[in-house]
Amino acid sequence: MTESAVRFVSPKTFEALTNRPVRCSLFDTDTSHIHIEAARKADLFCIAPATANIIAKAAHGIADDFVSTLLLSFNNPILFAPAMNTVMWNKPAVRRNIQQLHDDGISFIGPESGHLSCGETGEGRMAEPEQIVSEILRLSALTIQPHNP
Numbered sequence: 001m002t003e004s005a006v007r008f009v010s011p012k013t014f015e016a017l018t019n020r021p022v023r024c025s026l027f028d029t030d031t032s033h034i035h036i037e038a039a040r041k042a043d044l045f046c047i048a049p050a051t052a053n054i055i056a057k058a059a060h061g062i063a064d065d066f067v068s069t070l071l072l073s074f075n076n077p078i079l080f081a082p083a084m085n086t087v088m089w090n091k092p093a094v095r096r097n098i099q100q101l102h103d104d105g106i107s108f109i110g111p112e113s114g115h116l117s118c119g120e121t122g123e124g125r126m127a128e129p130e131q132i133v134s135e136i137l138r139l140s141a142l143t144i145q146p147h148n149p
């Protein structure tokens with residue numbers, strides 16, 4: 001989770017719901033290269049919701065926190081589920097960053113048009129979680145070889 005994400009949902013809530021450890025920092029861990037270790041363990045990296053900020057950082061190779069550093073260390077398929085206000089989504093800077101990530105081979109799901117958390121209606125609503133899970137499974141089936149063929 002990013003520093004901003006923990007302002008919305010507590011890491012303890014995610015830990016309790018997933019029964020998995022939640023990482024928020026590159027440094028608060030006994031493992032020195034936690035980003036490299038975590039990157040080797042996962043078959044697919046999904047960022048949901050993908051903010052304009054992480055999209056910009058990913059498009060420019062910025063690695064200044066755990067999520068963005070893990071992203072840069074990751075060598076398997078990456079899926080972004082963007083979510084933001086319609087004006088943000090349509091900004092030339094965001095359009096350029098999305099195009100760059102498409103060109104870099106990153107997959108996207110959504111956003112949809114609909115009710116936004118800011119109270120407006122328009123394009124920028126995150127794809128439904130069920131759709132995101134289906135896309136994760138679809139991409140995984142395309143790219144992941146069985147461990148015991």
Ligand SMILES: Cc1cc2nc3c(=O)[nH]c(=O)nc-3n(C[C@H](O)[C@H](O)[C@H](O)COP(=O)(O)O)c2cc1C
Nearest residue numbers: 002003004005049050051052053054083084085088
């Ligand atoms: C209530 C609230 C809702 C927000 N919703 C979004 C959003 O849906 N998409 C987005 O790109 N930024 C949103 N922001 C702005 C991000 O929180 C801000 O850019 C943040 O620094 C993103 O950091 P991160 O990408 O490291 O998580 C929101 C901010 C607030 C205060």
